[in-house]
Amino acid sequence: MRRPFETSLYLWQLFHGLGVAHGLLQWRLTGHAAVFPYVLNARTYESAGLFSLGSSPRAAALQQEQFEEFYSGWELRTTTTPGATFGESPPKN
Numbered sequence: 001m002r003r004p005f006e007t008s009l010y011l012w013q014l015f016h017g018l019g020v021a022h023g024l025l026q027w028r029l030t031g032h033a034a035v036f037p038y039v040l041n042a043r044t045y046e047s048a049g050l051f052s053l054g055s056s057p058r059a060a061a062l063q064q065e066q067f068e069e070f071y072s073g074w075e076l077r078t079t080t081t082p083g084a085t086f087g088e089s090p091p092k093n
Helices: 004-030 037-045 065-080
Strands: none
Touching (some): 004 037
């Protein structure tokens, strides 16, 4: 039978190893161990602010027309138009 100290030491080693592996993966993906890919995408490309009353981030100059339409067109229309829900186009007047 194992002593409680040994069991907690094994668990600590397991979780520490998993944490280090996860940090290395994040570092390889984003260049920083604590930045998730979704956060990096939001910082880089989103053109609408997090809250409707807040300031909007700078407009990104995108090379491809589809990305430009999504981030500067559809995203702004659905986040700044009252009555528009996420996933559908805003109501036409």
